[in-house]
Amino acid sequence: MKFLFIVQGEGRGHMTQAIAFSKMLEKQGHEIAGLILGKSKRRAVPEFLSREISAPIHLVESPNFACDKNEKQIMIGKTIRHNLAKSATFWRSIQEIHQVVKAEQPDIILNFYDLLGGIYNAVFRPKAQYWVIGHQYLIYHPQFKFAPSKGLDKFFFKFNTRMTAIGASEKLALSFYELESTDQIRVVPPLLREEIKKLTPNSGDFFLTYIVNSGYGVEVISYAQANPHLKIRAYWDKKDAAETEHPLPNLSFHRIHDKNFLRDMAACRGLVSTAGFESICEALYLGKSVMVIPVKGQYEQACNALDTVKSGAGITSGNFDFSKLEALIETQLETGNSMKEWTNTWPQAFQQLISETKMTEPDFILTQSFS
Known part of the structure; x- marks a missing residue:
């Protein structure tokens, strides 16, 4: 199968997850056709990404957080205003994503929590299956505990997560510990290199x-x-x-x-x-x-x-x-390392995921993404 990655560039976590997933694909005989990275003016693209990913990397402008003047606190209102003002830029980014998809013709588009990935899938409805992966998708699990919320913080977190997953046929929820999968998500171990x-x-x-x-x-x-x-x-x-x-x-x-x-x-x-x-x-x-x-x-x-x-x-x-x-x-006190045991089950989880994947055009039901 041919994969195309869309990766949020805020912080290092999503990028290292993409690297780990790409290595697993190569071991299993699958192909990564390219990686689309949502870049930010506040951060440099780490050298290790281009060194570890063998496929072409395409940079696009993508929404990111806006901080206070001390570069510490995330300002939600400022973030919304800043990103709305760049709507035209982000629309061009979505069109750039579509050009890459048309050129590469992937079987599966795998989105590492970038907002534009979900919007792209909603607007262009590509023939490729659309998957999402991240710890954030545990919000769909009944055992997930939300932190106390001030104002609309919880609403915007849930809204952003759901927007990234519009039309997703697989929501892969990374978890610290083992949980049963549900009808909405497949709980999987952390992706470590x-x-x-x-x-x-x-x-x-x-x-x-x-x-x-x-x-x-x-x-x-x-x-x-x-x-x-x-x-x-x-x-x-x-x-x-x-x-x-x-x-x-x-x-x-x-x-x-x-x-x-x-x-x-x-x-x-x-x-x-x-x-x-x-x-x-x-x-x-x-x-x-x-x-x-x-x-x-x-x-x-x-x-x-x-x-x-x-x-x-x-x-x-x-x-x-x-x-x-x-x-x-x-x-x-010294305890056993359950994280190591849980993480080492990824090869089996991946094989099961692939074996259950049917390469047919997905049914695109927008309302399911917001359930």
Whole structure:
């Protein structure tokens, strides 16, 4: 089968998931015809994506979050206004997607949570089957717990998730732990790259942190300055940042690099991160303790933090207070690695998925996507 990926470019998680899925396709004898990446002016496209994906990569302008002036909090109202003002640009992006689809003639379009993918499927109704994949699709599961919501945060999260999945014949919901699939979703394990499975974890003398919004760097610097006995390595994808910066003797900032990040993940004492699904899963696979700080104003991350605690994966915090994770590590007992066992079932899950796939034109029923 021939796949075409559409990938949201906000953060690193969806891109690393796409890499992992592409490697699985190649092992099973399937083809990835191309990858369409929703780019953002706030972020550079990571070098590792073009290095790891052998297919052509097509960049299109896609909706993304707007932050406050400190590059920390997500501003929902500003995000809506900013993206509505670029409607004409996004329509051109949808037409660009259609040109790629026409040229490549994929059997399956797999969308890694990009809004334009759902709109494209609704407008152009391609002959290819349309699948979506992401942790966000667990909202369709009866056991999913929503975080407390302020204003319309929950509504917009659910609305955006449903828009990405318009007309999808498969909703693949990535989960920290095993759950029964339902009529609406197929629950699958996290998508982790093969590199992480080859690492041998050990406990080093530093904490690792990943910052999705660069404004949180100020908090990390402040904490490191007040606690010089703690060593911290921080990764971010700030567009104009140097490859490596050393603001303090006990703190270094690094541009996001897939292999270096995983190497440090295997060697760190624990992970302190904004509440992105992928980084949490990588830490758990390597047996590392986790503390998550949901990005302010990003309701999805508040749900991720709640799920992290529910699964026993780690703790949540409102700030980058590394001492909380230090205390957890000192009191935590060794347990079995259920994440590793769950993740290693992906080959069987994929084979079952493919075996159940019928290559016929899907029935396009818009109302089903909003049920």
